[in-house]
Amino acid sequence: MKHWLSKRAALFESSGIRKVFDLGAKLENPINLSIGQPDFDVPGRVREAMIEAINTKKGGYTPTQGLGILREQWGEKLRKQYPHHTDRNVFLTSGTSGGLVLTMLVALDPGDEVIFTDPYFVMYDPLVTMCGGTSVPIDVYPDFKIDVDKIAAAITPRTKVIIFNSPANPTGYVATRAEIEAVALLAKEKNILLVSDEIYSMFCYDAPFISPAEFNPDVLVLDGYSKTHAMTGWRVGVAHGPADFIEQMLKFQQYTFVCAPQVAQWGALAATEVPMDDYVAAYKRKRDRLVDGIGDLYELGNPAGAFYMFPKAPWGTASEFVQKAIERYSMLIIPGGDVFSRRDTHFRLSYAASDETIERGIEALRRLAKDPD
Numbered sequence: 001m002k003h004w005l006s007k008r009a010a011l012f013e014s015s016g017i018r019k020v021f022d023l024g025a026k027l028e029n030p031i032n033l034s035i036g037q038p039d040f041d042v043p044g045r046v047r048e049a050m051i052e053a054i055n056t057k058k059g060g061y062t063p064t065q066g067l068g069i070l071r072e073q074w075g076e077k078l079r080k081q082y083p084h085h086t087d088r089n090v091f092l093t094s095g096t097s098g099g100l101v102l103t104m105l106v107a108l109d110p111g112d113e114v115i116f117t118d119p120y121f122v123m124y125d126p127l128v129t130m131c132g133g134t135s136v137p138i139d140v141y142p143d144f145k146i147d148v149d150k151i152a153a154a155i156t157p158r159t160k161v162i163i164f165n166s167p168a169n170p171t172g173y174v175a176t177r178a179e180i181e182a183v184a185l186l187a188k189e190k191n192i193l194l195v196s197d198e199i200y201s202m203f204c205y206d207a208p209f210i211s212p213a214e215f216n217p218d219v220l221v222l223d224g225y226s227k228t229h230a231m232t233g234w235r236v237g238v239a240h241g242p243a244d245f246i247e248q249m250l251k252f253q254q255y256t257f258v259c260a261p262q263v264a265q266w267g268a269l270a271a272t273e274v275p276m277d278d279y280v281a282a283y284k285r286k287r288d289r290l291v292d293g294i295g296d297l298y299e300l301g302n303p304a305g306a307f308y309m310f311p312k313a314p315w316g317t318a319s320e321f322v323q324k325a326i327e328r329y330s331m332l333i334i335p336g337g338d339v340f341s342r343r344d345t346h347f348r349l350s351y352a353a354s355d356e357t358i359e360r361g362i363e364a365l366r367r368l369a370k371d372p373d
Ligand code: PMP
Pocket: 036, 094, 095, 096, 097, 098, 121, 165, 168, 169, 197, 199, 224, 225, 226, 232, 236, 237
């Protein structure tokens, strides 16, 4: 079978997150703090819209760019948000991941460089490789602040794309207005495509969300419903940006994903009617409880958004620490090394979990920090 495989297939391994998930499936009553999706259900109004779509036989292809009515809803929102972006176009993707794939297929030639901050979302690095590019991770430890000078120093004539993700997975870091503006203006000045992954925009606990598109009309924004409405399995995302680039993405969508699933697009249309404030408030409370519960023993790096934090392992490598957490407490957390980072010093903690799981997690983490053996 080996000779069937491309050189590309041999370039990367399956995600280390999958190993933790596989292990989790075998453990009895684990303390599961590894989940990258909301622990609430798809809101009832959205489920009803999807059931109605099935019952009224709305299950065929949609146009490549998505249902007209949903695109119009987005168009209206974007015209209000960015009144001066006359060239901004929008379409529905097959999840935010689908948007990321199309972006890289359109942007990259072999050897082109893509800058992103390290720690990074698990998909960025292999996706860049898959599309023939070269990843250029910028280390932002220990506080995850974005130093624009470091990004500027990493730019070469081959730099094509900067991927920006705030609120961030896996750190929960929310960039400041000054950081966001600086990155947006740098991309403009250097004529580099800035891709803003805004999938966690709803989950900002201490300050309102800010997009780099506010400072640079050429920013390509990738958004989606997976996290905001717990629709991870329904695969609806959104891409909006300069019309020419969107046109190219649509060409690739036509020949790959075809369209976002129609039933889920009807759900997405109903999603805007659902107030989500209570859900966000619940995560803020969970974040506060965790910071309160372990902040004296772990370096947490100001987790202000998404539903993650990325503490430093108090002893050993992150992989060693996680191994012990699993062995001793059936606690599932994800080590940074090989998954989210070039370093293996920190681990991801997701608080998209029940209050009871979080309490059990706090107790186990406190014991582990004090007792390596
Ligand atoms: N970007 C980030 C930062 C994410 O955390 C995720 C999901 N974990 C995605 C993109 C992909 O989301 P989707 O389910 O919409 O493909």
